[in-house]
Amino acid sequence: MSADEVFFKWSPAYSVNIKTIDDQHQELVNILNRLFVAVSKREGDKVIAGILDALMSYTQTHFTLEERLMRDAKYIDFEAHKHEHKKLLEQLDQLCKKHLLEEKPIYFEMLSFLKTWLKEHIQGVDTKYSQALQQAGFSVAAWEREASAEFALMSNSKKWWEVWKAA
Numbered sequence: 824m825s826a827d828e829v830f831f832k833w834s835p836a837y838s839v840n841i842k843t844i845d846d847q848h849q850e851l852v853n854i855l856n857r858l859f860v861a862v863s864k865r866e867g868d869k870v871i872a873g874i875l876d877a878l879m880s881y882t883q884t885h886f887t888l889e890e891r892l893m894r895d896a897k898y899i900d901f902e903a904h905k906h907e908h909k910k911l912l913e914q915l916d917q918l919c920k921k922h923l924l925e926e927k928p929i930y931f932e933m934l935s936f937l938k939t940w941l942k943e944h945i946q947g948v949d950t951k952y953s954q955a956l957q958q959a960g961f962s963v964a965a966w967e968r969e970a971s972a973e974f975a976l977m978s979n980s981k982k983w984w985e986v987w988k989a990a
Protein backbone atom coordinates (compact mmCIF):
# COMPACT_ATOMS: atom_id res chain seq x y z
CA MET A 824 0.00 0.00 0.00
CA SER A 825 1.47 3.37 -0.96
CA ALA A 826 1.21 6.46 1.23
CA ASP A 827 -1.15 8.06 -1.30
CA GLU A 828 -3.75 5.35 -0.86
CA VAL A 829 -6.31 5.79 1.87
CA PHE A 830 -5.51 3.50 4.77
CA PHE A 831 -8.98 3.49 6.33
CA LYS A 832 -11.73 4.45 3.93
CA TRP A 833 -14.92 5.68 5.58
CA SER A 834 -18.07 3.93 4.42
CA PRO A 835 -21.74 4.82 5.00
CA ALA A 836 -22.02 1.31 6.46
CA TYR A 837 -20.18 2.63 9.54
CA SER A 838 -22.89 5.14 10.33
CA VAL A 839 -24.65 4.73 13.68
CA ASN A 840 -27.34 7.20 12.57
CA ILE A 841 -26.35 9.85 15.11
CA LYS A 842 -24.63 12.71 13.31
CA THR A 843 -22.48 13.98 16.20
CA ILE A 844 -21.14 10.47 16.82
CA ASP A 845 -20.60 9.75 13.10
CA ASP A 846 -18.68 13.02 12.72
CA GLN A 847 -16.40 12.12 15.60
CA HIS A 848 -15.85 8.58 14.31
CA GLN A 849 -14.89 10.06 10.94
CA GLU A 850 -12.46 12.42 12.65
CA LEU A 851 -10.83 9.44 14.39
CA VAL A 852 -10.51 7.76 10.99
CA ASN A 853 -8.94 10.98 9.62
CA ILE A 854 -6.36 10.99 12.41
CA LEU A 855 -5.52 7.32 11.75
CA ASN A 856 -5.10 8.10 8.05
CA ARG A 857 -2.84 11.03 8.93
CA LEU A 858 -0.76 8.72 11.14
CA PHE A 859 -0.51 6.20 8.31
CA VAL A 860 0.85 8.86 5.94
CA ALA A 861 3.34 10.11 8.53
CA VAL A 862 4.60 6.60 9.21
CA SER A 863 4.77 5.64 5.52
CA LYS A 864 6.63 8.79 4.59
CA ARG A 865 8.89 8.59 7.67
CA GLU A 866 7.97 12.09 8.73
CA GLY A 867 9.95 11.74 11.94
CA ASP A 868 9.41 11.16 15.64
CA LYS A 869 8.30 14.68 16.48
CA VAL A 870 5.52 14.67 13.89
CA ILE A 871 4.39 11.18 14.84
CA ALA A 872 4.40 12.05 18.54
CA GLY A 873 2.15 15.04 17.76
CA ILE A 874 -0.32 12.89 15.85
CA LEU A 875 -0.34 10.25 18.60
CA ASP A 876 -1.07 12.99 21.08
CA ALA A 877 -3.98 14.24 18.95
CA LEU A 878 -5.26 10.66 18.58
CA MET A 879 -5.16 10.05 22.33
CA SER A 880 -6.75 13.37 23.16
CA TYR A 881 -9.52 13.09 20.56
CA THR A 882 -10.28 9.50 21.52
CA GLN A 883 -10.71 10.60 25.15
CA THR A 884 -12.95 13.48 24.13
CA HIS A 885 -15.06 11.22 21.93
CA PHE A 886 -15.44 8.51 24.59
CA THR A 887 -16.44 11.10 27.20
CA LEU A 888 -19.20 12.38 24.96
CA GLU A 889 -20.40 8.92 23.94
CA GLU A 890 -20.50 7.85 27.59
CA ARG A 891 -22.45 10.97 28.45
CA LEU A 892 -25.02 10.05 25.77
CA MET A 893 -25.40 6.50 27.09
CA ARG A 894 -25.68 7.73 30.69
CA ASP A 895 -28.24 10.42 29.81
CA ALA A 896 -30.27 7.85 27.92
CA LYS A 897 -30.00 5.37 30.83
CA TYR A 898 -28.63 2.76 28.43
CA ILE A 899 -28.69 -0.67 30.01
CA ASP A 900 -25.23 -1.80 28.80
CA PHE A 901 -23.54 1.48 29.68
CA GLU A 902 -21.03 0.03 32.19
CA ALA A 903 -19.87 -2.74 29.84
CA HIS A 904 -19.43 -0.26 27.00
CA LYS A 905 -17.53 2.14 29.24
CA HIS A 906 -15.23 -0.72 30.19
CA GLU A 907 -14.42 -1.33 26.48
CA HIS A 908 -13.45 2.34 26.17
CA LYS A 909 -11.25 2.18 29.26
CA LYS A 910 -9.50 -0.94 27.96
CA LEU A 911 -8.78 0.70 24.59
CA LEU A 912 -7.41 3.86 26.22
CA GLU A 913 -5.04 1.71 28.30
CA GLN A 914 -3.88 -0.21 25.21
CA LEU A 915 -3.47 3.01 23.27
CA ASP A 916 -1.50 4.55 26.10
CA GLN A 917 0.79 1.50 26.21
CA LEU A 918 1.36 1.63 22.45
CA CYS A 919 2.17 5.35 22.63
CA LYS A 920 4.61 4.82 25.50
CA LYS A 921 6.22 1.93 23.66
CA HIS A 922 6.83 4.26 20.75
CA LEU A 923 7.81 7.36 22.71
CA LEU A 924 10.02 5.74 25.33
CA GLU A 925 11.41 2.63 23.68
CA GLU A 926 11.26 3.88 20.10
CA LYS A 927 10.11 0.51 18.85
CA PRO A 928 8.89 0.31 15.27
CA ILE A 929 5.36 -0.41 16.29
CA TYR A 930 3.55 2.03 14.04
CA PHE A 931 2.11 -0.40 11.53
CA GLU A 932 1.16 -2.88 14.23
CA MET A 933 -0.57 -0.04 16.04
CA LEU A 934 -2.32 1.19 12.90
CA SER A 935 -3.80 -2.16 11.99
CA PHE A 936 -4.81 -2.79 15.61
CA LEU A 937 -6.60 0.57 15.82
CA LYS A 938 -8.26 0.18 12.44
CA THR A 939 -9.68 -3.22 13.37
CA TRP A 940 -10.68 -2.05 16.85
CA LEU A 941 -12.50 1.04 15.57
CA LYS A 942 -14.31 -0.82 12.78
CA GLU A 943 -15.48 -3.62 15.06
CA HIS A 944 -16.39 -1.26 17.89
CA ILE A 945 -18.49 0.99 15.63
CA GLN A 946 -20.25 -1.85 13.85
CA GLY A 947 -20.67 -3.81 17.07
CA VAL A 948 -21.34 -2.09 20.37
CA ASP A 949 -21.79 1.46 19.04
CA THR A 950 -24.47 0.34 16.59
CA LYS A 951 -26.07 -1.66 19.41
CA TYR A 952 -26.46 1.33 21.77
CA SER A 953 -27.61 3.59 18.95
CA GLN A 954 -30.37 1.16 17.96
CA ALA A 955 -31.39 0.58 21.58
CA LEU A 956 -31.66 4.34 22.25
CA GLN A 957 -33.72 4.98 19.16
CA GLN A 958 -36.00 2.02 19.88
CA ALA A 959 -36.51 3.28 23.44
CA GLY A 960 -37.70 6.60 22.00
CA PHE A 961 -34.79 8.64 23.40
CA SER A 962 -34.64 12.01 21.66
CA VAL A 963 -31.19 11.92 20.13
CA ALA A 964 -31.80 15.20 18.26
CA ALA A 965 -32.43 17.15 21.48
CA TRP A 966 -29.41 15.55 23.11
CA GLU A 967 -27.23 16.40 20.12
CA ARG A 968 -28.13 20.10 20.30
CA GLU A 969 -26.98 20.24 23.90
CA ALA A 970 -23.97 18.00 23.38
CA SER A 971 -22.65 19.98 20.42
CA ALA A 972 -22.17 23.03 22.65
CA GLU A 973 -20.46 20.95 25.31
CA PHE A 974 -18.25 19.25 22.75
CA ALA A 975 -17.14 22.62 21.38
CA LEU A 976 -16.05 23.61 24.90
CA MET A 977 -14.19 20.33 25.41
CA SER A 978 -12.38 20.71 22.10
CA ASN A 979 -11.47 24.26 23.05
CA SER A 980 -9.86 23.21 26.28
CA LYS A 981 -7.94 20.32 24.70
CA LYS A 982 -6.70 22.31 21.72
CA TRP A 983 -6.09 19.00 20.03
CA TRP A 984 -6.52 20.43 16.55
CA GLU A 985 -3.54 22.75 17.02
CA VAL A 986 -1.32 19.73 17.54
CA TRP A 987 -3.02 18.16 14.57
CA LYS A 988 -2.42 21.17 12.32
CA ALA A 989 1.20 21.46 13.43
CA ALA A 990 1.67 17.81 12.47
Ligand SMILES: [Fe+2]
Nearest residue numbers: 889904944949
Ligand atom coordinates in the same frame (compact mmCIF):
# COMPACT_ATOMS: atom_id res chain seq x y z
FE1 LIG B 1 -18.05 3.38 21.86
